[in-house]
Amino acid sequence: MSKSMQISIARDFSPSPAGRFRADGPFPGEAFREDVLLPKLKEVDELYIDLDGTSGYGSSFLEEAFGGLVRRGFSEATLKGKLRFSSSRPSYEVRIWNYIHQAEE
Numbered sequence: 001m002s003k004s005m006q007i008s009i010a011r012d013f014s015p016s017p018a019g020r021f022r023a024d025g026p027f028p029g030e031a032f033r034e035d036v037l038l039p040k041l042k043e044v045d046e047l048y049i050d051l052d053g054t055s056g057y058g059s060s061f062l063e064e065a066f067g068g069l070v071r072r073g074f075s076e077a078t079l080k081g082k083l084r085f086s087s088s089r090p091s092y093e094v095r096i097w098n099y100i101h102q103a104e105e
Contacts, residue, residue, distance in 0.1 A: 002045035010053030012036060020060035029064030037065060038072065041082060051087035059095070066096045067103035076104045 009017060013036055019028035040047050051057070069079060079100055085093040 003043070004046040004048065005040055005044045006048040006050065007036065007040060008050040008053060010050070015053060016055045017061050018058055020064040024060075029061040029066075029068065032061070033065045033068045033072070037069065041069070041074070045082065046084060047082055048084045048086065051085055051089070051092045057092060057095075059099075062092070062096055063099040063103075067099035070100055070103035076100050 007013075009032070013032050014027035017027045017029070017032060019025045021028055021030045037047075066079075070076065080097075085096065087093055
């Protein structure tokens with residue numbers, strides 16, 4: 001049986017994520033990837049990520065958090081099988097998959 005989990009970036013990480021690296025501030029993409037995404041991806045087959053409820057996402061946060069998964073050993077194909085997104089702004093999901101694709105090239 002497959003195991004799934006849902007997380008909310010606003011609730012489980014920060015309502016104001018920003019920046020790429022830990023040195024950039026308290027809630028950067030690197031911290032979200034290392035402290036939230038990677039541990040969860042290792043324990044579930046599907047990870048549902050709610051993108052709503054934050055003040056927004058800069059490209060540096062999204063690229064580091066999600067493109068960074070490729071640099072940490074996940075393939076785009078594996079991530080397509082594991083990650084699911086919900087957002088009232090579909091452009092966020094499009095941008096995330098673009099960053100993942102670019103990181104793999």
